[in-house]
Amino acid sequence: MSADAVDDSPHDDSPDIQESEPKLTKAQLARIERNRQKALLLKQARLQSRPYPEGKPDKHKVKAPPREIDSGGGFYIEEDDEALQNVHKKIIHPEGAVLAVDNLVCDGCGKEFMESFLLNHFELAVCDICRQNEEKYGLITKSDAKKRFLLKDCDFDQREPALKFIIRKNPHNERWGDMKLYLETQITDRAMEVWGDEEKLEEQHEKRDQNREKSKQKKFDKRVKELRMAVRSSLWRKDSGSHEHDFGEETYDEDEDMYSKTCKSCGHVMTYEKM
Structure with a gap:
């Protein structure tokens, strides 16, 4: 190939253009920093209002008070969500042991019974039917x-x-x-x-009746003596108006249980008792 040959390859006579990023001004950089700080503050505010991510319970959340429900038995119970979920569940209790109860036997009729008036108050095994016999019970x-x-x-x-x-x-x-x-x-x-036994009890009754009669008789005799003394003393005061007796020594009659004195001048005898 000769020197005069034409070169078909393209040639760029302009200088090389180097691509470079545009430079930001100070105002633009300051605006970017302010936006970044504002975004951080908003993120922190959201975290404080919801410290837990979605799906996890919030322990600090205030729970609403439970609702009261009328139980129908004269009192109210608090509604519990977990308890409401188990309301319709069938509760199966284990069967209890069968207890054998020994009934008492009535001393009157010999029939079995569980409780009665005489058993509760006097610890006597007699049913209420036999208790109607008032002569015995x-x-x-x-x-x-x-x-x-x-x-x-x-x-x-x-x-x-x-x-x-x-x-x-x-x-x-x-x-x-x-x-x-x-x-x-x-x-x-x-x-x-x-x-x-009953015989000794009757003897005691008779003995007490006799003592009672003796006591009555003794009281009666004492009353009679008091009356006799009152009559004799009044008679003695009546006779003393016309004559003043001069009694001698006192004598005692054991058979009559009486005392007497004799007047020395007229021979009048005064009998009396000492109480």
């Missing part, structure tokens, strides 16, 4: 029991075991205080413990 007041069975207060409370009783209002007058009612069968048993 009647009640008696403490004063009547002391009079009929000659018992003392210590026989009711201090002698073991102490007798059971119930308290009732006095039917005659409420101001007289409450009455203690005892079971007559238990009073009879206690009287047999004290006296031994």
Whole structure:
């Protein structure tokens, strides 16, 4: 190839142009920094309002108070979301053990029963049907029991075991205080413990009746003596108006249990008793 040959390859006679990023001014850089700081502040504010990411519970969130529901039994219960979820679930309880209950046997009719008036108050195994026999299972007041069975207060409370009783209002007058009612069968048993048998109890009744009669007779004799002394003293004062007696020494009659004095002048005898 000769030197005059034409070179078909393109030639760029202009100088090389180097691509370079445009430079930012100071105002632009300051605006960018302000926007960045503003974005950081907004991010921090969002984090403070929602410290936890989505899906996690917020422990600091205030829970609304539970709603009260009428239970239908006279009181209110608080509504619980977790409890409401289990309302319709079927609760299965394990079967309990079967307890065998031994019924008591009535001493009167021999039938079984579970509870009764005499059992609860007097610890006597008698059903309520047999209790209707008042002659056998009647009640008696403490004063009547002391009079009929000659018992003392210590026989009711201090002698073991102490007798059971119930308290009732006095039917005659409420101001007289409450009455203690005892079971007559238990009073009879206690009287047999004290006296031994019915014969000794009757002997005690007779003995007390005799002592009571003697006491009455003694009081009567004393009253008669007082009247006799009053009459004799009045007669003696009546006779002393016309004559003044001069009595001698005093004499005593053991058979009559009387004392006497004789006037020395007229022979008048004055008899009297010393109380």
